[in-house]
Amino acid sequence: MSKEISIGLLGSGTVGTGVVRVLKENADDIAKKVGGRIAIKKILVRDISKKREYLEDIQLTDNADDILNDPEIDIVVELLGGQHPAREYMLKAMENGKHVVTANKDVVAQFGHDLFDMAEAKGVDFKFEASVGGGIPIITPLKECLTGNRISEIMGIVNGTTNYMLTKMTEDGSDYASILKEAQAMGYAEANPAADVEGWDAARKAVILASIGFNTRINLEQVSVEGITHIEPADINYANELGYVIKLLAVAKDYGEKGVNVRVHPVFLPSSHPLAAVKDVFNAIFLRGNAIGDAMFYGRGAGSLPTASAVVADIIGEARNIVSDVHSVIGCTCYNSRAFCPIEETESSYYVRLHVDDEPGVLGSIATAFGESGVSLKSVIQTRKVGVHAEIVAVTHVVQHRNLQKAADVLQGLKVVDSIRSIIRVEEN
């Protein structure tokens, strides 16, 4: 119990405050788990004159070097968010022989490679459990608990904002714009919601999950990203009628010799799928391995204390290493160099909603257009009038994305087609 581990925090925002709270409130328990006390020596803040709850007795600094160059600090905990200067601070901390813990998905997704290289060169550890799924343990399970498996797919609800919005659209029947306003009012969505609603936040997490799950480096630039901005109440209703719910998923699938594909898009999920029950701001990561079969990890994907739960676990893990005088036996796990399977070669069933001229024979020409593009249909139904147009909903069999795109192009060119309102993948059980 004599050993004391000193940490320095970069950032005193929502997560930083949460980390301080958790370390303080659970200090006695944590000391037993570590075999020594964890002391927060310094915190980097923007304005040292500002009073902060929970931080009264901690030394504040507005100069990162006070922490990065402090020889007494064992672990630097980066909670600034964003790519810069977070990346540079972490690299410098490692150069100075410090272990690094971060919650920063942006840096891990974009610069994970550099950080692992530096960590290895300097003999320090780099941990980032909080970068995906907030408090949900998923990085450690992938790196340590599922290592006996060949993972074939990972599907995650990894963005709480969009899951909240889709849940509300499903339960209340409201449209996208009004739900976005509500989410913003409740603090679940940012004033500029693009990163969430356009799928970029989920894409970064997809990159991290896929890189670890498939042991190969994935680049954000390779990922196809589609958000939820185009989802209309009609889509929600059809999903419901057909026995599905719409979820925004981060998807990583192994297509064998074609490689690995990683993408973010809305999906029709069967309402019996474990992910379908994941509501509001909750996150969950579902995966399939050749030994475990299906598994799912569920919890709060964001927020001060849940995210702090993961950050503090990493801090404790590192502190235990320091007390035992060992280093982590697992660093970068990208042992493979897999090809990236282009989105065109992925396969799925699709839901397609069209507005067409309300006249005889239209259903036939639509079906023909699909067929000529190599897309076979499971069902096609003309459902209701929308203004002067008729609405048609088609659900395809499993087809190559390339063929579905071809069909969409052909349909778009048909005189009887007014507009393609939605194309959404359908995940079967």
Next chain:
Amino acid sequence: MSKEISIGLLGSGTVGTGVVRVLKENADDIAKKVGGRIAIKKILVRDISKKREYLEDIQLTDNADDILNDPEIDIVVELLGGQHPAREYMLKAMENGKHVVTANKDVVAQFGHDLFDMAEAKGVDFKFEASVGGGIPIITPLKECLTGNRISEIMGIVNGTTNYMLTKMTEDGSDYASILKEAQAMGYAEANPAADVEGWDAARKAVILASIGFNTRINLEQVSVEGITHIEPADINYANELGYVIKLLAVAKDYGEKGVNVRVHPVFLPSSHPLAAVKDVFNAIFLRGNAIGDAMFYGRGAGSLPTASAVVADIIGEARNIVSDVHSVIGCTCYNSRAFCPIEETESSYYVRLHVDDEPGVLGSIATAFGESGVSLKSVIQTRKVGVHAEIVAVTHVVQHRNLQKAADVLQGLKVVDSIRSIIRVEEN
């Protein structure tokens, strides 16, 4: 890649065969993860003359000492099940300086203490991820990923047999006896199903979860255990009508100064609860921590390959340690010595189903009996005729178990009460 890690397997049954399959089928991937190859040097079998699929090229022995005393074997993997001689073999393996991996809930629940002591004395590691929840990572998450939390409760569906039976009773409306036969025919229930249906399998897992979750040693003898043998279709139907599903749960809750209570019993779970969607033979462990909030871990709780997934993860973890020449930094995590909160002092809401005389004023005397025992009722309804009797269903507010027992005694003594058919706890959201 030069290092080779030798393992010896005790047992070649369902799980043993699964472990061999996973180690062989994923051998190349695993070698990359470990930084060396894992070689299965010997397997202990009952009958060495019997031909076995997957085991053709492995040396079989019917003498455990061939493995326990083999100086070349680094890790002994115990997959015999049952307390003896599994416990003695593991202790001997440790005495001989070998790390031990096991899937054996019986030994871990009853003799975990001895094994941890021996492991510490001999400087070897002891791992048992597969002992709870089959393939689901839960021991490592509790020991490493949720360490920042003070856990307040753990509720697990940890027995696939009973979850399958309750799911079928709910979906098909069949009674306990016929579903048990069906489960036996499908291989989901043993010829002697007592360990599953009476809750003892779940109780052993509850002991392990509680000991790790609350960092205090729990003894199996302290655990209150109730199975599903008394659940009738009427209970399933009332649960459904009231918006619940019946699940058999392993429950561990922190009652503060009163201590920790651990128990196994059926529960009315709100159908919106994450555990309510866990069907058939799937398992899930739900927990609540003061940082993470609610979290759940879901997957296959039994079976050859899912269980092997967890066993192989432990083997890989240990092999990585050997390659890096370190030992695990986490051994026994029972740092505390918490009191055990007696079941009488736990609190819950309850569902009570009674058969009573069908005459005026009965509802009133029932309500009075509850009230005089300190049990306040949320609702009490007379529902239908069952033969000459009327059926009454009462749902209580949250009350002490002691008071509910008192009420049951009083009710049992009432002349108008023919029988108490069911008393089942109700878990509120």
